[in-house]
Amino acid sequence: MRPDSTPADVAPLEAILGDRLVRDPELMRPFARDTSRAALEGDPIGVVLAESTADVSEALRWASSTGTPVSVRGAGTGLAGGAMAYAGGLVISLERMARIIDIDVANGLAIVQPGVITAELDAAAREHGLFFPPDPASARISTVGGNIATNAGGLRCVAHGVTSDSVARLEVVLGDGRVLRTGARTRKNVVGYDLTRLFVGSEGTLGVVTEATVRLKPVPAGEPRTFRASFRDLESAGRAVSAIVAGQARPEVLELMDALSVEIIESFRPSGLTVPRGAMLVGQTVGHFGADAQAEAEAITALCRSLGADDTAISDTDELLEARRLSNPALNARGLKLSCDVGVPVAALAEVFRGISEISARHGKRVSTVAHAGDGNLHSTVESSDAAADIVAADAVLDDITRLALSLGGTISGEHGIGSLKRHELPWQQDDVALSVQRSIKAALDPAGVLTPGRAI
Numbered sequence: 001m002r003p004d005s006t007p008a009d010v011a012p013l014e015a016i017l018g019d020r021l022v023r024d025p026e027l028m029r030p031f032a033r034d035t036s037r038a039a040l041e042g043d044p045i046g047v048v049l050a051e052s053t054a055d056v057s058e059a060l061r062w063a064s065s066t067g068t069p070v071s072v073r074g075a076g077t078g079l080a081g082g083a084m085a086y087a088g089g090l091v092i093s094l095e096r097m098a099r100i101i102d103i104d105v106a107n108g109l110a111i112v113q114p115g116v117i118t119a120e121l122d123a124a125a126r127e128h129g130l131f132f133p134p135d136p137a138s139a140r141i142s143t144v145g146g147n148i149a150t151n152a153g154g155l156r157c158v159a160h161g162v163t164s165d166s167v168a169r170l171e172v173v174l175g176d177g178r179v180l181r182t183g184a185r186t187r188k189n190v191v192g193y194d195l196t197r198l199f200v201g202s203e204g205t206l207g208v209v210t211e212a213t214v215r216l217k218p219v220p221a222g223e224p225r226t227f228r229a230s231f232r233d234l235e236s237a238g239r240a241v242s243a244i245v246a247g248q249a250r251p252e253v254l255e256l257m258d259a260l261s262v263e264i265i266e267s268f269r270p271s272g273l274t275v276p277r278g279a280m281l282v283g284q285t286v287g288h289f290g291a292d293a294q295a296e297a298e299a300i301t302a303l304c305r306s307l308g309a310d311d312t313a314i315s316d317t318d319e320l321l322e323a324r325r326l327s328n329p330a331l332n333a334r335g336l337k338l339s340c341d342v343g344v345p346v347a348a349l350a351e352v353f354r355g356i357s358e359i360s361a362r363h364g365k366r367v368s369t370v371a372h373a374g375d376g377n378l379h380s381t382v383e384s385s386d387a388a389a390d391i392v393a394a395d396a397v398l399d400d401i402t403r404l405a406l407s408l409g410g411t412i413s414g415e416h417g418i419g420s421l422k423r424h425e426l427p428w429q430q431d432d433v434a435l436s437v438q439r440s441i442k443a444a445l446d447p448a449g450v451l452t453p454g455r456a457i
């Protein structure tokens, strides 16, 4: 709500944007929420269906001059509440800015508008023998702009890093409507502060990304192989992940699903997976730098067997990874919807899994865990009904898991961001100096405080 709670006069913005400003409550509704369980504060005053950088500038100039809070929205697949509308606020949607402007094959770059769906950019790049490395499990439904704003991770991070590793330049509209261009098309660039990285992961609090130049990589020449390894307990699987990551083979993907997750995914959409006793690792090798993908997969599965895997297999199809991508909808369908996104140093995986089992037993709550295991990034999900007391009890389990991860040198969020849902956890990880420096940066870039206020930092 605006500080004085009086509705802002939206007529001047309407005069500029015409039907690109939606005011009908029914039509605004789909733009008011993201995919998190954050509660809606109230209806927005309008939704800007931006078609250009100029539209975003006009909207933010108006918002700053009227003190209207703004939420920024890509596809709304976010899980932290960052894109939720504010009561009486303005929503800026980037879904109409969805053009791939250029694929520069010679330099391995793509220039895109923020509303491009991630998997569509990847598919367009593949027509030129290139690919877009970031690969969130939501790649078919989330936008490149949203991935940049959350610094999304995903299945291929273990080999290619997170989204920030693939961003070269940004065009960003600041809170007062000015347009800032950061970075360069070059491989190397050390001019001034690294503003590109500052905006990546800023969750809509510092500016609105209206164009991005992202890095592409050549598709490896060999035939990829997927592999799986089943373990009788989670801890052994965790130890195997640490050993694989520390070893010579370079998996492109290294994911983990515990027994409960595999059972739930299988009953959601059967793909013939046998439920392991403890946990299953699934991964892919592609033969980086001339290595043979089959030989790499064999080396990894042999290592897994030496560390206690009781069943391993190698395949040339993608089904295992598809099963992993289904974990979020499958868990949701089963009512397991309260989850966390903690990260730990990879060598601490076995310890964190042991701790999670203890926490689950202590609270008497079933916990299922899937993990971008090669990155040490875990999504543990707790069973809960919609009853308030049940949610409080489930949150207590997640709080304990989060504190456990921190005690092992980890983080409260590996990839989903803080949004509104995890803001209370910030002081668990960051001290007063870190928090106040970030608030100073926010105040310098958005002095009117209209961009995604009260979230992320």
Ligand SMILES: Cc1cc2nc3c(=O)[nH]c(=O)nc-3n(C[C@H](O)[C@H](O)[C@H](O)COP(=O)(O)OP(=O)(O)OC[C@H]3O[C@@H](n4cnc5c(N)ncnc54)[C@H](O)[C@@H]3O)c2cc1C
Pocket (backbone or CB within 6 Å): 034, 035, 071, 072, 073, 074, 075, 076, 077, 078, 079, 081, 082, 083, 094, 114, 135, 136, 137, 138, 141, 142, 143, 144, 145, 146, 147, 148, 149, 150, 151, 152, 153, 154, 155, 203, 204, 205, 207, 208, 209, 210, 328, 329, 415, 416, 419, 452
């Ligand atoms: C099934 C499923 C699987 C998922 N798997 C993964 C995964 O593997 N890895 C992962 O990291 N996440 C995952 N997510 C979470 C989510 O998809 C990511 O956070 C994604 O990056 C959000 O993109 P979006 O376009 O939907 O952004 P939104 O949800 O619309 O917005 C997310 C945040 O970014 C801001 N934002 C959006 N666009 C812009 C812009 N152009 N400029 C400035 N700020 C902007 C918003 O204000 C908000 O704070 C998953 C979600 C689902 C539903």
